[in-house]
Amino acid sequence: MKKAGVQLDADCAIGLKELAAALGTKAFLTDPADCDRYASDQSGLVGTRPLAVLRPATTEEVAQALKICTRHRIALVPQGGRTGLSGGACSPAGAVVLSTERMTGVIELDPEGMTMTVWAGTPLETVQIAAREAGLDYPVDIGARGTATIGGTIATNAGGIRVLQHGMTRQNVLGLEAVLSDGTILSRLGKTVKDNSGLDLKHLLIGSEGTLGVVTRAVLQLRQNIPDSALALIAVPDHAAALSCLSVARRWFGSRISAFEGMWPDYWEFVCRQSHLAKAPISGQHGFYVLIEVETDHANREDALEAFVAELFENGIAEDGVLAKSLAETLSLWKIREAIGEVDTDFGPHINFDIAVAPSDLGKFCNAADALLAGLKDAAGTLKAGHVADGNVHLLVAHDGSAEAEERIEAAIYALLGNWNGAVTAEHGVGRLKARWITHSRSREELAVMCALKKQLDPLGILNPGALYGDLEK
Ligand SMILES: Cc1cc2nc3c(=O)[nH]c(=O)nc-3n(C[C@H](O)[C@H](O)[C@H](O)COP(=O)(O)OP(=O)(O)OC[C@H]3O[C@@H](n4cnc5c(N)ncnc54)[C@H](O)[C@@H]3O)c2cc1C
Structure with a gap:
């Protein structure tokens, strides 16, 4: 999306005047210095300065704003905290943003x-x-x-x-x-x-x-609220062993497992090497790392995890492990996994894939993706971490920053995903970044129904044009 100035047609200009009159000065921003920060989300996609930022405080004000936008065919992008990672909250040229920042509490x-x-x-x-x-x-x-x-x-x-x-x-x-x-x-x-x-x-x-x-x-x-929880970090030989670990955990803890997160060695070694991101609590090299958190309301919670981890060692599933003994240790173990939100500067230009396949296929899919990327000269390293039990991996692929490299890597990975019956986005959403890849996840028939619903509810296509549906809307 370009930063070009937008030529307002007469109808749009009248619409903006009506919006200003309906919402009042507190809820209608047009100063470029104010509007610039509403152009983009955290996806890396650069949006365009919106024509205006609407900040309604009530449902009725939102309804009034949308009526005016429909009457004058003004595109509107709804925005929350702009933490989206798919460009869904980025403003395209010629649109207004509707921010919910005054609708809080x-x-x-x-x-x-x-x-x-x-x-x-x-x-x-x-x-x-x-x-x-x-x-x-x-x-x-x-x-x-x-x-x-x-x-x-x-x-x-x-x-x-x-x-x-x-x-x-x-x-x-x-x-x-x-x-x-x-x-x-x-x-x-x-x-x-x-x-x-x-x-x-x-x-x-x-x-x-x-x-x-x-x-x-x-x-x-x-x-x-179950205020007590116990956390363990366990090193295992590979993703298959992580799945075995999950099966044992289900037998021990059932629905009390509140998190079961996985980190591949590329991710682990990268974040533990950058001391400002995380510190390695266990030494040596391992094939996979699991963070397991278990909700508990009884006093001997660490004993329960200790016995569970002991079984993993006896069965040859675990190679190493550490139990968090204090809040500080809990936070520092979580920091390793959550550092994925902070790697941007150190890792450089990259694509942030948010892929899902069947949980039992995740390890094999990642091996296939690694083999594919090893043969692509555009790919300059990967980081992989994700939600093991959900079959969801966040695969970060570094490249030289060019659009061509990005295009080739995305085409290769999404084509591979099509063979695994996977989802091009597991949780971040399609937004603008993944709209043209959605056909790798959804059938022609499904997309036709989705487009029919969009046409019915938003016949003029004023709501967040370019997001999710991309060119399918046309
Ligand atoms: C460090 C970090 C960690 C993250 N971890 C996760 C994670 O673990 N799992 C996960 O799923 N996501 C994660 N995300 C992505 C992001 O936080 C989520 O997508 C979040 O739901 C976006 O909320 P937001 O208010 O920032 O929405 P925005 O970014 O403002 O908007 C996101 C989308 O929602 C639409 N939208 C926003 N508000 C409304 C509304 N009121 N009505 C209609 N449409 C609206 C926008 O148009 C846009 O399409 C992470 C992001 C960051 C930066």
Whole structure:
């Protein structure tokens, strides 16, 4: 997307004036110094300065804004915390941004019903803290928790480290309110766990990346907070051994496994070499590293993990391991895995693949990808870490920074993925970066239905054009 100046047609200029009048100065920014920071998200894609930034504070203001945008055919990009990694929140030329930053806060916490009703712009961490203060927990958790918003996590159906235990965002949303492109407010903020009265429309909005409507409020399903957990880092010979370790863990802990994360040696050695990123708590070289966290409410939690790890050694599954004995040790073990969000400067230009295959295929897929990349002169090294139990790997491939290298690497990896019946994005979303690769995951028939739904709900295509659907919209 270019930084070129945009020629406003007369109708668009009238639309902008109407937006300014309807929203007021606090909610309508046009100063370039203000607007520039809303151009891009954290994907690396450079967006264009929006024509204006809309900052509504209520659902009715969002509806008013969308009505005006539809009347004057002005493209609108919904934005939360701009932590997206697929370019879905980047502004294309000639669009306005609708930021939810003034729609924040907890509206209601129902401790008996274990629900929380919140505004879409509320940061994920604010929700987590409010839930914990009531002895409860909102289990969706991602590294960007401090800035990512509830609306953004809903629009991308965010995953993260606790999907194994509690599912994706989709499994943790009970009710939703959203505004469609023509200003229609679809509001179902009920707290019913069971509701078979027709199609569950919230599931259309969840994961639609701002292309079908703007999420304004949500009812979240909370869980009981289990404050105690135990964490172990285990070195195993390879990915197959990690899967064996997961089977043993399921026998020991069942649904109390709250995280089961994996790191390949390329990732482990890279982050542990950069002392500002992480420190290696175990020595030697191993074929795979597993972080396992187990929820527990009994006093002898470390004993339980110790006995489990002992079984792994007896069976020849584990080669080395360490148990976190304090909060500081817990944080430093997690730091190794979460450093994936901080490698950009040290690793240089790279593609950040977010791929899913069947969990039992993940190791074989990664070996095939490594072999493929070894034969490509454009690829200059990989880092691999991910969610082992979900079959989701974050594969970072370094290159010379050129668009040509990027194109060749993406074409090769997504073609390979097609043979494994995988997903071009497991949790970050399609956004603008992956829109042209979606055909490697979804059939022609599926895409036709998706396009028909888009046409029905947003006939003029004003909502987040270029994201998710890419050229399919045309
Ligand atoms: C360090 C780091 C770690 C991360 N870890 C994970 C992870 O483990 N798992 C994971 O899934 N993601 C992860 N992400 C990606 C990102 O945090 C998520 O995609 C998050 O859900 C985006 O939320 P946001 O509020 O920043 O949305 P934005 O980036 O602002 O927007 C993302 C998309 O949602 C749309 N959108 C935003 N708000 C609304 C709304 N109210 N209504 C309709 N559409 C809307 C936008 O148009 C865009 O398409 C990570 C990102 C970073 C930087």
